Amino acid sequence: MAYTVGQVARVAGVTVRTLHHYDEIGLLSPSGRTSAGYRRYDDADLQRLQLVLYYRELGFPLEEITAIIDDPAADPAAHLRRQHELLTVRLKRLQEMVTAIEFAMEASKMNIQLTPEERFEVFGDFSPEAHEAEAEQRWGDTDAYRESNRRASRYGKEDWLRIKAENDDWGRRIVALMASGVPADSPEAMESAEEHRQIISRWFYECSYEMHTGLADMYLADERFTAHYESIAPGLAAYLNEAIHANAISRA
């Protein structure tokens, strides 16, 4: 009916140090001590430990566990809900990190300099200096900006003007298409999407259909991209996204 720390530790799958720690912080103090000062845990202590480990599994901080267990008025359901929210937030964040890293791996596999389309993003308000200022402004909330300067440095002013001209031209035409009510899955819109892909391929890196649809999804998922396209014409982000998908499917 009474157990030593070691026994409890083995049985519960935790370390002795952990039990010491729980004792220190008052989360789980053994109900007694032997004359030699050895901790003696009884069955009630084990039950409590069970509860503690349960909540720990669910990601509760130890202090909160103490509160939940010790306060009989505490509403476990409310705690669970709150914890659920916290966890789902963390989960979402982790998922984003995973996709971000997958994107980075994808790019590095194709050995393009990482995320050149971030450079592409900036087309709207182009000018070498404005761009640099812009880039610095944005650093805080952008993940994958890196290496773009290295790549950029290979292009001269001439090149940039040309890229911008091509891009603007393409932009005007797709906006016109959209404005005139041509559906996003029409041959014309798909052709425009294809042009978009080729601009990327010509100036930045071989852009497969798969990567292209990946970019398209990013235009909707990443608010920075969305904002860029929406600022050209409302609805353009979604329109372009659909056209790119349609184009990719028809060519596959």
Next chain:
Amino acid sequence: MAYTVGQVARVAGVTVRTLHHYDEIGLLSPSGRTSAGYRRYDDADLQRLQLVLYYRELGFPLEEITAIIDDPAADPAAHLRRQHELLTVRLKRLQEMVTAIEFAMEASKMNIQLTPEERFEVFGDFSPEAHEAEAEQRWGDTDAYRESNRRASRYGKEDWLRIKAENDDWGRRIVALMASGVPADSPEAMESAEEHRQIISRWFYECSYEMHTGLADMYLADERFTAHYESIAPGLAAYLNEAIHANAISRA
């Protein structure tokens, strides 16, 4: 072209303290100081910070970031792959926690004592003492064991023997069904599944069809349950799972 800590902090979206920290650990030391000892960051420092924040976003520990950035021989792609693995592991774990907590919320909403079917799990090798030992052995890796003792304490030895008898009886019959080649979605198997549900309802808690299919899925998903049923008869876990689903669908 030169910035103070405060400026860099604002632009990069980090705190001054963070920059101090990065300086302390040698991750990012400003290229110079003013005569008064003020840190002065230049554009190269900003570039480096950009890289640092990028890798930090991806969840790399700071020390590793130092290594990646400082060692030109380091293979970023390899690091990315490793990090991807780490992240997916954490992701899986978090997902499990979320579903576990959802289960707990579900249970608490129906105000049953949490996860009594964990008790059910133990039926196979039943005996009060063996059970306690078993339970203690397993604590370490079980999430939702809690409260079961409290519930259990309401039953006497008599009750347990009776529950075990009923359960064993049911077990023998469903094994016989499976052995004789009766399909899992046959009326007989479904009836057996229904009996299973009623045993739970009678002795533990009102088990709805929805909860029942939830349990069924757990029998396949949770290796402890799977092992239990497979030890009775190979294939039983899957057979029971299918029968429960068929039964739930037909009664809905």
Next chain:
DNA sequence: GCTCCCGCCTGCCGCTGCGTGAGGGTCAAG
């Protein structure tokens, strides 16, 4: 020139949840 306030500096403690000793008693077995 003087005063203000804001921003910068360098310590240094605090948080989470223990890991990992150090240095020393205790207990059952041989």
Next chain:
DNA sequence: CTTGACCCTCACGCAGCGGCAGGCGGGAGC
């Protein structure tokens, strides 16, 4: 009586900063 396995209590260390305290520096307004 000795051994080896346990037990005890400090107490530092980790990651990644947050948030003080106490003390200069610098530019603006009087």
